[in-house]
Amino acid sequence: MLTTQHLKNAAKAPLDTLAAQFGPHRRGKQQKLWTLMYHRILPKSDPRYASEEPGMIVAPDTFRQHLQQLKQLFTILPLSEWVERQQSGQAIPSNACAITFDDGWADNYEYAFPIIQQEQVPVTLFAVSDMIGGTQQFWPNRVARLFTHCSTEQLNELNWLAPFLSAATIRRSNSGATEALNAEQISEVIQQLKSLPDNLIASHLLEAEAELGIDNDTSQPLVNWQQLREMSDSGLVEIGSHTSHHFRLQQSLDPAVMASEIIDSRQRLQDELNKPVDLFCYPNGDVCPEAIKLAREHYKAAVTTQRGINYNKGQDLHQLLRIGVHQDISNTATKFQSRLANWF
Ligand SMILES: [Zn+2]
Structure with a gap:
């Protein structure tokens, strides 16, 4: 199936070829x-x-x-x-x-x-x-981990996170069930969360991880x-x-x-x-x-x-x-x- 992304890529390919051949890296x-x-x-x-x-x-x-x-x-x-x-x-x-x-x-x-x-x-x-x-992981990775470990319903119950799960990022299937966010949507939520200070996000995450029983990763x-x-x-x-x-x-x-x-x-x-x-x-x-x-x-x-x-x-x-x-x-x-x- 041809998606918008395929069309975008097809449109960009000739420009990439030009840039690759004539960009400033080709001139000394x-x-x-x-x-x-x-x-x-x-x-x-x-x-x-x-x-x-x-x-x-x-x-x-x-x-x-x-x-x-x-x-x-x-x-x-x-x-x-x-x-x-x-x-x-x-x-x-x-x-x-x-x-x-x-x-x-x-x-x-x-x-x-x-x-x-x-x-x-x-x-x-x-x-x-x-x-x-x-x-300890960086907070964007910990947010991503929340998404892979929890249902959207569970995530919606986190008051600090809910405003960032905007209508644009939550998709509902025909049956009305909420679908899991894909990687790009998770990335969008992470971008929006950057409006909060780092230490506040970290404390929200600590609380959420304890509440949802997400074990602290022991890998390095x-x-x-x-x-x-x-x-x-x-x-x-x-x-x-x-x-x-x-x-x-x-x-x-x-x-x-x-x-x-x-x-x-x-x-x-x-x-x-x-x-x-x-x-x-x-x-x-x-x-x-x-x-x-x-x-x-x-x-x-x-x-x-x-x-x-x-x-x-x-x-x-x-x-x-x-x-x-x-x-x-x-x-x-x-x-x-x-x-x-x-x-x-
Ligand atoms: Zn960095």
């Missing part, structure tokens, strides 16, 4: 830096694939193909090296690329690290210092210190900070908490890894003037989730742009290079 006149943003590397066969938002995942085979293409198109540098060259006035390759991973998922160690070693490509991993090795979602050290010691993975608890650094956040998230996370990572930590990544892409000021004082550079290619002139090193990559938009060479072109 101006100095520019592509900073790619990855989150999780998981094969479809892994049970964790089904419970994650599609926009967070790239499959291992696709990731390997990305690295092989990137090696042909760009000079791949550790992000810190590009920043140092920039600051000291050393020569910078015209088309440079830095590969970054956010959050420090355990699957980065399991699936991405072996490929990184085989392909000998440098990457930067932004870790959440006080969640490393723990069993993020890398542990030993895995992080092994990656760091390989010389291919440099570690940056992604705060202490992944709190969104919005203006409304308590100033002392904000300072601790930015400054103490760096100290903790440096103490544990015995290496300088000079790069920072704002959680969820949220930035405010105070967060940028602190990042400027304590780090050599910081990355956002704002999409774009960094052109040498005028780019703020503490608000570097990135290009996010996930499976659906990058599983062929043409689609991946169209994404790199960043035309649409």
Whole structure:
């Protein structure tokens, strides 16, 4: 059956081909830096694939193909090296690329690290210092887990969640029974929940999980210190900070908490890894003037989730742009290079 999505894809294919062939990654006149943003590397066969938002995942085979293409198109540098060259006035390759991973998922160690070693490509991993090795999930994953463990009727009884299960996301079948939400709809609810503060969502979740008898996961979602050290010691993975608890650094956040998230996370990572930590990544892409000021004082550079290619002139090193990559938009060479072109 032809769906709207099929038609959209068919309409986009010729544009992807054009962008892939003629995008700025094909031209080397101006100095520019592509900073790619990855989150999780998981094969479809892994049970964790089904419970994650599609926009967070790239499959291992696709990731390997990305690295092989990137090696042909760009000079791949550790992000810190590009920043140092920039600051000291050393020569910078015209088309440079830095590969970054956010959050420090355990699957980065399991699936991405072996490929990184085989392909000998440098990457930067932004870790959440006080969640490393723990069993606690980020709240969007805990919300997604609620949806897979509970009926829609049970979810509707959670007063704090009910307003976010809007008419648009709840579908009713002909018999009147409520259907389970699909992955995209769950993702939509998660986006809407971001209007609440992180600590409030966390306390609602704790209560709901206890009430509904959802056992706390004992698996380890993020890398542990030993895995992080092994990656760091390989010389291919440099570690940056992604705060202490992944709190969104919005203006409304308590100033002392904000300072601790930015400054103490760096100290903790440096103490544990015995290496300088000079790069920072704002959680969820949220930035405010105070967060940028602190990042400027304590780090050599910081990355956002704002999409774009960094052109040498005028780019703020503490608000570097990135290009996010996930499976659906990058599983062929043409689609991946169209994404790199960043035309649409
Ligand atoms: Zn993050």
